Amino acid sequence: MKSFQQRLLTTILIWLGILLAGMLILIGQLFPVYEQMENKLQIWSFLALIFIVAMLFSAVIGYRIIKVQALPIENVTETALELAKGNYRARAYEFSNIGTVELSSAINVLARNLQEITAVREMEQERLKTLIENMGSALIMIDRQGSVTLFNKAFTYEFALKDKELSDKFYKEIEIPAELEAFIEHVFMLEQPAREQLKFTQGMNTRHIDVYGAPVIGKHEQWHGIVIVAHDITELKRLEGIRRDFVANVSHELRTPVTSIKGFSETLLDGAYVDQSALLSFLEIIHKESNRLEMLIQDLLELSRIEREGFQVDAQPTEMDALIETAAERIQGRLEEKNISLKLELQPVLVQGDANRLIQVMINLLINAITYSGAGTAITVRLFEKDGEAVTEVEDQGIGIAASELPRLFERFYRVDRARSRNQGGTGLGLSIVKHLIEAHHGKVEVRSEVGKGTTFTIYLPLAR
Template sequence: MKSFRHRLLTTILIWIGVLLAGLLIVIGQLFPIYAETHNTAEVWLMLFFVFVVAMIFSAIIGYRIIQVQALPVENVTQTALELAKGNYRARAFEYSNVGTVELSSTINILARNLQEITAIREMEQERLKTLIENMGSALIMIDRQGGITLVNRSFMQEFQLAAEDIDGKFYKEIRIPYELERFIEQVFMTETAARNQLEFKQGIHSKHIDVYGAPVLGEHEQWLGIVIVSHDITELKRLEQIRKDFVANVSHELRTPVTSIKGFTETLLEGAYKDPATAFSFLEIIEKESNRLEMLIKDLLELSKVEQAGFRVDAVPTNMKNLIERVGEMVERRLEEKNIQLKLQLEPVIVQGDPNRLVQVMMNLLVNAISYSTSRTAITVRLYQQDGEAVIEVEDQGIGIEASEIGRLFERFYRVDRARSRNSGGTGLGLSIVKHLIEAHHGNVKVESEVGVGTTFTIHLPLAS
């Protein structure tokens, strides 16, 4: 730009010089004639005046030339420099000068196109960033040297990392499970896509992830690094294990009474029926096992019903104090058999619930507490209001539950003490039914326990409006 202005200014100065030289030649030709009739002072004054007028006229013409030719080019050049810096909002003045208007217009069209392209690119980058940040799977990208170039929020949450743990670090420097580190090394070494399911410890719990890794290739198949995507499948593994345990437990629970019934029936048929005392004893056992089998099938059907999608309870205003007292009378015989005292600390509370289902809930909780309590202990049931909810507590002085087992307490067929549950006739489905029924009432149930001290089940239910 400066060189253009210098060249233009030089051209103007040369033009002025030529003009002055011509003027001087003309004056030189006229000077002798004029000097004969005028004195010398007047002649030199006239020459000075002519020179000043010529300079002013030349300056006006030069300034006009610069305005017309140099300024539009300078403005276009400044606009081009701004575009080169990335300022795509810059625009050139579109002068009416025929020589530069097309150049200015073209620069402005280029600027508008670059601005539109940049806006589209920024929008696409924002979409991609939002997608990566909010995807359910954890993602990490690693460059050729092993440096971390990109991680999303899910990865940081899954492996309990902070931004300062990742910035400018290599993947070997961050706290990730050893199993995942080995998988990353495998993808690095082979430069081929791979998939695997990894299991590792996170605190006291086991975690399972489904991980996929692949090389990142640029133009001309240039290897740029690798990308690792992992998905937490711990819950899926847990559900799969529950399904396996459910099938195994159902098979076992059904096989035990069926085997007993079949065995004693065969013994009776082989001649034991001839001894009345033996036959009566065997028939009592058969009846007991039949009742147990019937109870198991009944609980299985009940659990299947409450687990179905769309299951609802017939909720009406229910006097929870009267309901608990009625359930206490129903388990009175069992309490007397084990010499267990039932303490009721009940406030008048009206809940929004299904009376029949709530009887079932309280019955299962009290039977469970009796089954796991020793003789000469007490079971306390409390009922009160708190924070706009009804709270029911069932506290026993039984064997208690290990902290590691509390999370599995509401699983189907899960038992803390299998021998004691089986001897008491339990099916292992009662607490699972309780959990589903309470959730159907839009409530929740929690467990607190200490081994050798006892267990407390706490239920929260909505109050009647």
């Protein structure tokens, strides 16, 4: 910019010099004053004075020209350089000079447009980043060289990884399941979208994920890499298994008594009723199976009511020790049948609960303990307060439960020993009903067990307000 000013000033001085010379010649022709002067010194002094005046005049004129013409251009140039550096907040002064005001305005319009475009782009990038980080599915993007370029928190959480273990790493260096690595290679090889459900082991647990992979295609069909999206469906698979087991179990539980009733009734109709002893025996079996079928249907209906949305219990201040004693009286006959003793270690505790529902809970827990306990053993029921809660323990000396079976203990129709529970008339729904009723009381139920030594169920209930 300085060279431009220098060239402009030099041009002005040259033209002013030519103009001065012309003026001197004109003065010399029109006013021959110098001939009348006494000596040459006066002539040179007069010429010097004229020259100095001309120089001052040219300097003033040049400064004005530079200020009017060069400074706006210099300001516009500096603004353009700032814009090139990425500073879209820079603005040019809009001078009143007609020759440069349009240029300054155009530069400012360009700067505002670039600033708006940058703001929109930053906002879109922030939205995209927020979306990727907070999406429920795990996402990872791998470039064409196989290096990880993008991932979200869900991916690190899903596969127990840290950010430094993923950033700019080759995907084969990442500690991911072999099934997922094989899927990534499959998408890389085919360069086509693919979707699979993968099953793998993580620690002691079996995991299921629904994974989708697709190539990332840019402009002009340029291939940039692949993107993988994985969604955890472990819980869905577990619920699907429970549903499948429930359908199979309820079909089996209903079919067994119906088959017995149908078979013995057909036998009686074929003429077996003539034999008095056979008639009574068959009728007893039909009656027993009818009771079993009725009990199963009642438990199914009861569980359906409890699981219904909006189910609530009539919680009132209730004496928990009195409820346990009532439940113990109702199952006294079963205790005597198997010669099992019941020990009650009860403290007076007032809970906030529904008396009828809590009696149902205790009867189910006691019947479960009787079912899986041998003759001559003992069942102990304890009641006490701890940490502001009412704690009830039902301990037996039965067959116990393996640790692998504990997570499924409260599922519908799940039995530790199917043959024993069926022979004694169990439906497999008692513990599931217990769990739902305790949760409806805003409490919780826990179980600890050791195979061959027995099982202890512990329920926690809120104290009466």
